Amino acid sequence: EAQVTQNPRYLITVTGKKLTVTCSQNMNHEYMSWYRQDPGLGLRQIYYSMNVEVTDKGDVPEGYKVSRKEKRNFPLILESPSPNQTSLYFCASSLSRAGDEQYFGPGTRLTVT
């Protein structure tokens, strides 16, 4: 089954404790991205990747890191999480660019206390 997976689905952590949210897709998509979704603000892009070893900032990259060492994986790293990063996070992939249909993962609900 074609899908985007994310882990963990739910995470409660404390300020400053490094964490990684994994994302993997099995559709051989080139384009992958991370979004955060907050009430009233919609989906905002954090980082995106056009292909292996090619990443770039989205609209809200501060406090996040990403890497793309393999085509299928695109982990999101929070080196020192803060409460304002409490949000619902979605990983998405598409065939080759942002304008293609985005396939979203199930979401990760992160709470930073």
Add this chain to the structure above:
Amino acid sequence: QKEVEQNSGPLSVPEGAIASLNCTYSDRGSQSFFWYRQYSGKSPELIMSIYSNGDKEDGRFTAQLNKASQYVSLLIRDSQPSDSATYLCAAHDYKLSFGAGTTVTVRA
């Protein structure tokens, strides 16, 4: 000004009625437009894409695009309770920008 703005809702319509969702965008370079549906607690899924001016129909859904007015709309005909969800409008130029979404409730 947000790049993509949607009527905030929530929108409540009776079963069988037409739900009308509106979206405006600020980037005149946007070429592709999308409507995603997001059920509560779930991830967004694409329901319509539109690239040229005019109407595009897919089953009970019709997307309308007017690039001169920078306006995109989605009509849901014969609304069903299963259409109750948040609808996200998105516009693509060099990046994909989403609106905040309009929540639709179809009451039986």
